[in-house]
Amino acid sequence: MRGMDEPPVTLRARAAEDLDALYSLAADLDSWEERGPLGPAPLSRAEWEARQEAQAADGNVRFVIDVDGLAVGTIGLFDSDELARYAEIGIALVPEARGRGFGSAAIARVVEFGFVRRNLRRIHLQAISSNAAALRAYEKAGFVVEGRLREHAWVRGRYEDIVLMGLLRSEWEAARV
Known part of the structure; x- marks a missing residue:
């Protein structure tokens, strides 16, 4: 159940009517580096659909x-x-949804899913150091900085650090009391 101030965010399975928006997000070169380790490159709809097919059987939760x-x-x-009961978390939002609390709400829901439904002991992530909004959202969800990979990512013409963050189930449970 969500609070009065919490955005109306639901996590659900992908549906056919989502494909245009999700492809647009996946192909967005402006936010490419924030979403993954691969170098930016044009992504055709056919390539994206092939990735979706491959991901359907990889055991990850999306x-x-x-x-x-x-x-x-x-x-x-x-x-x-x-x-070891751990997993990495990843999130991507369309540009018009950023800065509105949707990401923070989604992170809170998937963390709860991971700890309560998947019996994870630990959830961790990597974020580019200049992505201040993402770092704030992760900290709001209880993630703590565990380390830094210095000048580890090439982002828009310069090297940036990757911030490593983690959250233990015991920390999450203690914060909920």
Whole structure:
């Protein structure tokens, strides 16, 4: 149940009507570096659809971030370890959804899903150091900085640090009391 001040965010499976918005997000070169380790490059619809097919069977958990029936982004847990009980979190929002609290709400929901439904012990992430909005959203969800990979990413003509953050289930549970 969400609070009165919390945005109306739902996490759900991808549907056919989401594909145009999700492809547009995946192909957005302006935010490419914030969403993954691969260098920026044009992404055709056919290439994107092939990636979607491959991802369907990889065991990762992916949700569409839904606001009032519209897909505004994706969030998921990936590269999980069943023995050590951890996974990495990743999120991407369409430009018009950024800065409105949707990302923070989605992060809180997927963290709860990971700890309560997937029995994870730890969730971690990597973020580009200049992405202040993302770092604030992760800190708001309880993630703490665990380290930094100095000048690890090439972003728009310069090297940037990657900030490593993590959240333990015990920390998350303590904060909920």
